[in-house]
Amino acid sequence: MNRTDGVPNETIAPMTRRGEACRLQAEDAWRDGRLEDAVALFRQAIACLPDDGALRRRLANAWKAAERPEEARASYRVAIALEPACADLLRQSGNLLREQGMVAAALAAYRHALAVRLDIAALVQFRLALIAADDDDDAILSTCRAVLAIEPDRMAGWRDLADCLCRIEQLGAARAAYRRQERLCPGQAMVSHNIAVLDSILGLMAKGKGISS
Numbered sequence: 001m002n003r004t005d006g007v008p009n010e011t012i013a014p015m016t017r018r019g020e021a022c023r024l025q026a027e028d029a030w031r032d033g034r035l036e037d038a039v040a041l042f043r044q045a046i047a048c049l050p051d052d053g054a055l056r057r058r059l060a061n062a063w064k065a066a067e068r069p070e071e072a073r074a075s076y077r078v079a080i081a082l083e084p085a086c087a088d089l090l091r092q093s094g095n096l097l098r099e100q101g102m103v104a105a106a107l108a109a110y111r112h113a114l115a116v117r118l119d120i121a122a123l124v125q126f127r128l129a130l131i132a133a134d135d136d137d138d139a140i141l142s143t144c145r146a147v148l149a150i151e152p153d154r155m156a157g158w159r160d161l162a163d164c165l166c167r168i169e170q171l172g173a174a175r176a177a178y179r180r181q182e183r184l185c186p187g188q189a190m191v192s193h194n195i196a197v198l199d200s201i202l203g204l205m206a207k208g209k210g211i212s213s
Contacts, residue, residue: 057079127143171205
């Protein structure tokens with residue numbers, strides 16, 4: 001009897017088929033909002049395909065969606081062991097850790113993700129979060145600009161750039177950044193409010209300069 005890694009060849013194809021069938025059923029259950037069913041089906045799929053990192057990742061995401069953070073963290077750890085160079089997986093793990101208040105572990109996950117992929121804006125945005133913790137405005141500005149150089153229409157990049165420019169009192173540039181954000185996603189009350197406040201401040205500053213001259 002032919003064998004592969006101790007498993008008879010004739011059993012491999014049925015196991016793979018069953019695993020893929022369970023994967024599809026799990027995705028259907030998730031779309032229907034049946035998260036516990038999705039978790040159970042992903043686990044059945046993993047029993048057939050134990051080295052499938054994507055399945056482990058989906059199970060972790062399902063645990064997270066079902067508000068089971070401990071199980072999600074455990075599943076992310078296994079998935080990362082299988083796919084250590086998957087930046088999106090590292091980012092998702094970092095997000096969960098951050099939500100659970102595990103800041104040091106979250107930062108480690110983000111740094112690992114950035115080491116793997118620094119060329120996509122979503123991960124550079126997390127670099128911004130790391131720098132912001134140290135209040136390094138120059139680094140924050142350079143990171144915001146790096147994000148926007150990669151993805152010019154990334155609304156979160158314009159938001160963070162505007163916020164930083166406000167903090168260092170570059171108000172005209174901040175207003176321009178908020179306006180770009182507003183064009184990308186019209187109707188946001190907070191953005192409109194920020195623009196109105198800056199218009200008022202800049203107007204008062206212009207009047208003050210006129211009086212002093």
